[in-house]
Amino acid sequence: MRKVLGILFVTLAMTSGAWAQDKKRMAVLDFDYGTVRSAVQAYFGTDQDVGKGISLLLEQKLVQDGKYRVIDRNAMDKVLKEQNFSNSDRADATTAAKIGRILGVSAIITGTITQFGRDDKHIGVGGGGYGLGKFGLGGVGKNEAKAVVNVTAKIIDINTAEILAVATGSGESKRGGFKLGGGGGGWSGGGGGQLDMGSSNFANSILGEAVNAAVANLGQQLDDKADSLPTVKVEVSGLVADATGNTLIFNVGTRAGVKVGDHLGIFRKGREIRDPATGKVLKTVATRLGDVTITEADETSSTGTYSGSTPPKVGDAVQTVQ
Secondary structure, eight states: OOSSTTOOEEEEEEESSOTTTSOOEEEEOOOBOGGGHHHHHHHHSSOOOHHHHHHHHHHHHHHHHTSSEEOOHHHHHHHHHHHTOOHHHHTSHHHHHHHHHHHTOSEEEEEEEEEEEEEEEEEEESSOOOSTTOOOTTOEEEEEEEEEEEEEEEEEETTTOOEEEEEEEEEEEEEEEEEESSSOSOOOOOSOSOOOTTSHHHHTSHHHHHHHHHHHHHHHHHHHHGGGSOEEEEEEEEEEEEEETTEEEESOOGGGTOOTTOEEEEEEEEEEEEOTTTOOEEEEEEEEEEEEEEEEEOSSOEEEEEEESSOOOTTOEEEEOO
């Protein structure tokens, strides 16, 4: 129990050994693909948000591997829309850290696509080809194709904007052989519509294989760094701002580390023990009234459902329970 109640504070205790037992709650922002935008447009025939596609694939990889807890994408997009963060803002480490605090995560992952494309060689006779690595009807030819994808990701501390870890994933796929007749030869864009990088159609293409290899490589590196990253333990302390039945509203929110689903204690301040020589408060005796489960949280406030025998009132304390 702190000596003075009613003052908002967050205590960060840094330890390095408990990461595996206390999995970090992470958020993956859409990757920046500005460097490869022209290549994407040339390949698909229109601009496609491959940064979002790769971030979604990385989320799936991290969830499946189980090293991290990953925030739901729909919940994250809703918050980002409400806060009006642009894609360009999200690439900045300071802004990313702020987003992480609003989301109530332990750390946030940002990324950049540095290479994305194909290098095809086609020697053929007859027919009119369409698209990279394809043969026209009636054509006979030899097709040699290679796709390369490189991505870089950073894990950013939400409190300091410090880069805690960096990982680079690389993926490559090659195909070759003779084609006779028909219009096959692999999948590439060639029209409008939104690209679904999670579809089997894309995954089975040469570029899809390179993308998935790069994401798998990147995800494995992030998994390998999990045990060595510091654990940030957030201790929350604030006040009850409103008490209506078993619904409580507090003057602390995501900026203080409060997250939906948190279980906190409700305390009522009692007598103070003072130093007889100086009059300084040595200890505050408080009574635990009950517990609250957080159901909503924004930057500066949160709401929860109370359970306990003694009704709380405005001014009672809400704190992390050890």
